[in-house]
Amino acid sequence: MTAMADPGIRIRRDADLTSLNTFGVRVRAPWLVEAERADALPAAFAAAPLRGATPLVLGSGSNMLFVEAPTMPVLRLTGTDVRILAGEGDTALLYADAGVQWHALVMRSLELGLDGLENLALIPGTVGAAPIQNIGAYGVEVGQRIEAVHAFEPATGRMLRLSAADCAFAYRDSLFKQAPDRFVVTGVEFRLRRGGMPVLGYAGIAEELAARGIVSPRARDVAEAVIAIRRRKLPDPAVIGNAGSFFKNPIVPAAQADALLALHPDMPVFRAAEGQRKLSAAWLIDRLGFKGARDGDAGIAASHALVLVNHGDATGRQLLDFACRVAGAVRAAFGVALEPEPRLVGATWPTEA
Template sequence: MQIETRLNLKLLNTFGVDATAATAVRVRHAGEVRDLLRNRQLCAQPRLILGGGSNVLFTRDWPGLVVLPDIREREVEAGAGDAVTVIGGAGEPWDGFVHWTLGLGLAGLENLALIPGTVGAAPIQNIGAYGVELRDRLLWVETFDWIRGRLQTHYNADCQFGYRDSVFKRELADRLVTRVAFRLSRKPELELDYGEIRQELADRSIHAPAPRDVADAVSAIRRRKLPDPAVIGNAGSFFRNPVVSEAQAAYLRNQHPTMPQFVAYGGVKLPAGWLIEACGWKGRREGDAGVHASHALVLVNHGDATGGQIWVLAQQVRDSVSQTFGVTLEPEVRVV
């Protein structure tokens, strides 16, 4: 177990904002987590788990302990028929894990290629992209229970997955995810109908795509469309797309006939980016905190913005959408 004091987190969050952790500990396996539990001084501190830092905004220094899960593990278990179970340690980089499964000839995770972050964080907000969500492929999540000092397995149905949501954001928010298992298949059933996947494959003259072709197509589309955190600090979509009632959606349709709406998650989903753009925020900046010029849903750090400045801008955006449309935007990013 590696303990560090006053760890600078600037390189550990994709917004690239300055923040310091009073103490940080890197854990490489469940045994080290148990050792950590025996250290009363460390355990008395407020605890924050940090994976790749691609879904957090630090608005201040962290006064306690930051746990960095560095559990590297990749396992394959044969399943029945074409089904195969693969298991990833929490510290595995997500995209590398996806490509490892593709290299084994397994289908299932291809649409989720190139999402930044780690395997351990993926269930927290039920990551999703291009028509697939983690819950569609997830078998179980293993967590460490700090109170009982033991590991617990949560099967898919117990994870209460929703749109960018799970039990690990709510009742079990303190748990450390140690491993995640997926049910994949040797027989691909590809999801090609979302966004520009079919067009991208056609442009590459691929008519009978393999899962790896889909991952490559998705990665190419993402590289074209999304700002790269290595170039400009960001955490992807800052807000979740709001889901409103059918009655509120009908009222908004009437007031704003061009507003896109999608039936989803037991209501009507509105694209937050459209709402933000309609309020005139696209491309605006306050100092080094800004709204991306092509993606109104992505807040960016143009250089030296503090997390506090980005959060102030986020609140201005949220207030303006609320005043214009009567719709409340909730951050998708964890604001610390």
């Protein structure tokens, strides 16, 4: 590893990324540039190997499938600063660097007496990745808690502070996902509350709390319930390679959902935007018998039908091919298109899948 003149930058050539993607795909990058501080980015982009390049920005690789090895330099932000910027009555503004591990931030916020992120406990990845994907779980999306996103724009050299409205958050989507090479997310501000009513309406949380004998749950109780549920349902990437939920829950017209419901009365259907319904991708996949299925080392987790897994030495191409096979079967059986949540490196999702 070499260092630039700025001590906040480290550069590695021919870098092994196997431990930097939770699928555990064996892949190398021509260059890996690690930046500890956001203010070091202008100098880093002005020098080799980033000068004139469009790097692949990588957090912990928990929302990425390397179908092919990257041909561009890879950039990681490693800063771990977490601090309260301001407190206003019942709320506070909490800032975190992009390199902070997401679950660590959730637990730190609870230690600080700040509620609002507890439903998002144990989601893998970093703070910087959270707004890109607009991560969500158990009735909460992170965009609902974000005040602003700090970002570097390589094309202009500007450091920006984008409001939540500027970020165009939608279901598993954002401005950053729509324009993946325009910004480098460097930090996030969260508007969190001190006390208040936790979000309990999503299936499973109330039952878990009741099983624990908790009648008046606090935010930490909700976090512990979510952690327990996720550990039961989702395989640990440290044990078997995966990126959590691989498929998005599809959004379809209400008329299509009604027609499917007439044929499959037990199919879960949820309200979405006006005139639309959200279907359970897990139910569709499970109904076709794919939960626990595998082809070589590529497969679907036995514990959850949304989770694509690497049982050992599957390549990114083998994992993608298996995912396409699953999606193709769902389309053929139900007329519903599935889309992946993770970013695909070196491939695009086929429209016929």
